[in-house]
Amino acid sequence: MTQEQFEEGVLYAEDNFRNDNAPHLAIDKKLIREKFDLNGKKILDFGCGMGGMSLWYADNWDCEVYGLDIDGHHIKISKTLQEKLGIKNVTFEKRNILDTPLSEDEKFDYVFLNDVAEHIQFPILERIFKQLSTCLAEGGRIFVTYPPWKSPYASHVTHVVKIPWCQYLPKKMIHNLIEKNNIQIVGEEESDLLEAYYGLNHLTHNKLIDVLKTSGLSPVYRKSHCILNRLPGLKNTNINFFPFDFLVTKEFLLLQNSNN
Numbered sequence: 001m002t003q004e005q006f007e008e009g010v011l012y013a014e015d016n017f018r019n020d021n022a023p024h025l026a027i028d029k030k031l032i033r034e035k036f037d038l039n040g041k042k043i044l045d046f047g048c049g050m051g052g053m054s055l056w057y058a059d060n061w062d063c064e065v066y067g068l069d070i071d072g073h074h075i076k077i078s079k080t081l082q083e084k085l086g087i088k089n090v091t092f093e094k095r096n097i098l099d100t101p102l103s104e105d106e107k108f109d110y111v112f113l114n115d116v117a118e119h120i121q122f123p124i125l126e127r128i129f130k131q132l133s134t135c136l137a138e139g140g141r142i143f144v145t146y147p148p149w150k151s152p153y154a155s156h157v158t159h160v161v162k163i164p165w166c167q168y169l170p171k172k173m174i175h176n177l178i179e180k181n182n183i184q185i186v187g188e189e190e191s192d193l194l195e196a197y198y199g200l201n202h203l204t205h206n207k208l209i210d211v212l213k214t215s216g217l218s219p220v221y222r223k224s225h226c227i228l229n230r231l232p233g234l235k236n237t238n239i240n241f242f243p244f245d246f247l248v249t250k251e252f253l254l255l256q257n258s259n260n
């Protein structure tokens with residue numbers, strides 16, 4: 001990671017922290033404010049990235065946050081921003097929980113995965129959810145948010161390719177388009193857009209439910225945020241059926257242990 005990338009990363013993370021309309025987090029922040037009271041809670045921000053959301057939880061509620069990520073560059077940026085903001089109630093750590101599992105003492109009231117699940121291959125994701133189910137405190141919940149694969153922005157490269165739903169272009173064509181517009185990103189694990197694109201698992205609601213089968217977790221709430229929710233009377237309706245499912249930009253799923 002160059003110094004310039006590092007500095008850009010800190011600025012990006014700070015925008016995610018400060019800006020309630022930050023592009024991929026606006027609906028997440030709105031829903032979390034509406035639906036969750038995090039006061040007094042222990043929170044795991046799984047795949048915290050550059051830390052903007054972990055710091056946002058810590059600043060908006062009287063809670064204790066643990067932000068972990070597999071990517072060392074992201075954690076370095078998180079720690080730098082934490083120091084800059086002077087927020088104390090967050091601990092950031094580079095950690096792969098499949099190598100260093102969460103222990104009996106690490107229990108959380110809420111686990112958040114904001115835009116993380118679509119980046120992890122299914123056999124690994126299945127093992128991660130199995131483990132996360134065991135780290136929930138009594139009555140604990142896991143909140144998973146992601147752009148479903150049919151979404152106009154699911155490719156994670158629309159900002160450079162400038163074509164919504166470009167994941168449906170012929171393979172060779174999308175590859176060439178990304179290659180032509182490719183940019184370096186700060187990740188230690190994924191360092192450019194082509195790598196990031198091929199790292200996606202094409203997640204959908206049904207695939208996620210399938211992944212969760214062995215975890216003992218079950219859904220208690222689902223929201224499919226669709227462009228049509230802007231129409232009068234449709235604000236709270238889940239319009240996630242064909243062909244309108246192509247207009248769903250973000251899925252939200254709240255999970256709890258089935259034996260709760």
Ligand SMILES: C[S@@+](CC[C@H](N)C(=O)[O-])C[C@H]1O[C@@H](n2cnc3c(N)ncnc32)[C@H](O)[C@@H]1O
Pocket residue numbers: 016025046047048049050051052053068069070071074095096097113114115116119120189
């Ligand atoms: C798109 S970023 C989202 C970051 C952050 N949650 C946010 O919303 O800004 C996805 C993050 O998941 C992390 N990640 C991917 N696989 C992971 C794993 N197995 N364990 C922990 N973090 C992982 C990546 O390193 C990356 O930081």
